[in-house]
Amino acid sequence: MNASFNYIFDRLCMSYPASEARAIARLVLETRFGLTPIDICMGRDRTFSLEERRELENIVKRLSQKEPVQYVLGQTDFCGRTFSVAPGVLVPRPETEELTEWIIQDEKASGFSSPDILDIGTGSGCIAITLSQELPQAQVSAIDISTQALAIARKNAERLGAAVDFRCQDILDSPSKDQDSPLWDIIVSNPPYVCEHEREDMEENVLRYEPSQALFVPDHDPLLFYRAIGEYAVKTLKEGGRLYVEINRAYGWETTRLFQSLGLRDVTLKKDFYDNERMIRCRK
Structure with a gap:
């Protein structure tokens, strides 16, 4: 060497x-x-x-x-593209690539000509930008509560030439949850899902440097974001529209039951490359 x-x-x-x-x-x-x-x-x-x-x-x-190498270098790869990352935005994981690829495969098979897509909690913009570029006829929007994350996402979109409408919005307190008319063919989210008690099992570099806001939910309500996202999807997905989410592997059954209870159908729980129950797809 x-x-x-x-x-x-x-x-x-x-x-x-x-x-x-x-x-x-x-x-x-x-x-x-x-x-x-x-x-x-x-x-x-x-x-x-x-x-x-x-x-x-x-x-x-x-x-x-122990600072993550992605922050030190200022970049990481996701679905074959290089994205800028920095403290304040979650480092994209391989499991999220699998979720994104699932959407692309389904969409190409469905034959939708110009789907309207929303990415909730976009972070670096990796999901939204990838979908925009892999599905060039799609109209892609993305929201996040963090202005710091949105600034990074916008820079990524500009550098990669992706047309994504980024907005600052909190899915837990969103006026558009009262929207009656259908808006979206696809909603996707990788929301916070790590329970506070799981901190003790996490790597030091994640705990010290990655944004807690993008990672953790209270122990007493591990499905906090999935409930809000599911309710929003029921109101704003077009008939036949699809919801995709990344989940905590410990709550696959509970998340499935939650979506079913909200009236979403064809709920599919899928394992990731590591054989963990990691993502769900369902329909309006």
Whole structure:
């Protein structure tokens, strides 16, 4: 391995398992300093300028403090595209990619020519922007309570050339929940779903750096957001319209029953790549 790889790896091994330190070191060198995987494996190095050496030292320092590598690099990949991320916006997960891909597959199979889509709690905008670009005839809107997240989402949309209507709105206190006329063919959401008591099982980098507002719900009401989203979907989905949500794997049955009780039909609970019950689709 080259000297720059060894420098990063040796420093990170004090804070991360060896396999994770190795993966992060490769990602840093490839993303920020332009080395290829072959360069790294063959031990090829490059000359770093003084400015680059200082940048590398700063990166390693932040990583050693358990800051997520996505925040340190300012970006992450999602469904084949690179999205900007920063503290204040949730880092997109592979499970959310699976949810997004499920929608794309269903939509392409359904033959809708120009669906109206709403993403609730858009965060970085990864779901909304991906749907806008993969389904170019769709009209995509997205809401979030965080102005900081919306600023990042808008920048992502502009950079990636996606036409998404972003708005600041709280689904828990939304005047449009009283809307009577159908608005949407598809509603999708990856809302907060981690219960407070689950904190003890979470990684330090998530707890210290990612926004609690986007992660946690009170222990006494784990379905808080699903109830609000389901009620909103019943009022605003067009007949035959679909609701897709990412869920807490511990509450698959409870979330299914909730949607059924609200009158949504064809409720389908789907497992993710890791064999966890992670997403639901249902219809108006």
